[in-house]
Amino acid sequence: MIKRGVRTLFHHLGYEINKISISPDKTFSDRKRFDVTADPPPRDPVWPLPRRPDGFSDEEIRKEFAKHQFWHYAYAFEGGISFPVRHAKPDVFINAPERHVQRFRHFMPYLIQSQNGSLKGKRILDIACNSGFWSIQCALLGAEVVGFDARPELIEQAEMIKSIVGANNATFKVLNFQEMCPQALGGTFDIVLNLGFLYHLPDPLEALQRTKTMARKNILLDTAVYRSDNPVIQLRWEEPLDIWTAYRAGIVTFPSKSGIDLMLRHIDVAEWFEIPIRTGDVPRDYLEQRRASWLIKV
Secondary structure, three states: OHHHHHHHHHHHOOOOOOOOOOOHHHHHOOOOOOOOOOOOOOOOOOOOEOOOOOOOOHHHHHHHHHOOOOEOOOEEEOOOEEEOOEOOOOOOOOOOOOHHHHHHHHHHHHHHHHOOOOOOOOEEEEOOOOOOHHHHHHHHOOOEEEEEEOOHHHHHHHHHHHHHHOOOOEEEEEOOHHHOOOOOOOOOEEEEEEEOOHHHOOOHHHHHHHHHHHEEEEEEEEEEOOOOOOOOEEEEEEOOOOOOOOOOOEEEEEEOHHHHHHHHHHOOOOEEEEOOOOOOOOOHHHHOOOEEEEEEEO
């Protein structure tokens, strides 16, 4: 009765409601998957971070960290000096100090395996790099890395971490995602990291397409997802209240996993697969199917 009333109302407004059946076999039968014949060996991040010889003293590092009120990543350095996550808007998941080390162990072994076991010499782009955690890790593994973020204070943090570590093969710049293009970033990249960013944007399909234009070989995608068996996108409103939220107030989107699959098919990538959870030592939102990672071959 309610459904009939809603249908009648929309009919009077000039709209028709029709149920569209999607055959899973028809939708996904022709997509290609990575042939992952064996799990990659475990990999730990370079942790604690090394310190450049004759670089900052413990006290100088503490003073540099104190210049910034908020930090999205926890950092630990050789010599026993460490700093916690600090947010204006605390969150039970993102405030866990071990979170990003766990995330590294979850998806980075698959990326490294896809590059024949080494990132040495690879050119990597880190989209919305924040304070440069992933950029620095890839640089320490031998890659040439470019990271960008729209917030100048985060690029200041990234430059500071780079100076402490001595990771001269990492470059950072202030750039808005909409300005991202090969001309602005010195060409395309072997690998593009889109980590923890997609759900801060209003148009995930356009964002994935733009990400693809920057990649020559692979994309590593890690994002929060909406829990649903259907290919849907949940809309939310987000205010720029913290360094981990959207840069501007507006609508943001949370695609479901099957929604991600459809979008990857739409932008015509060659192959992709969702990185499996192999251990319970991952952040809780992964275990609860509210976050997931994909390795994509362009």
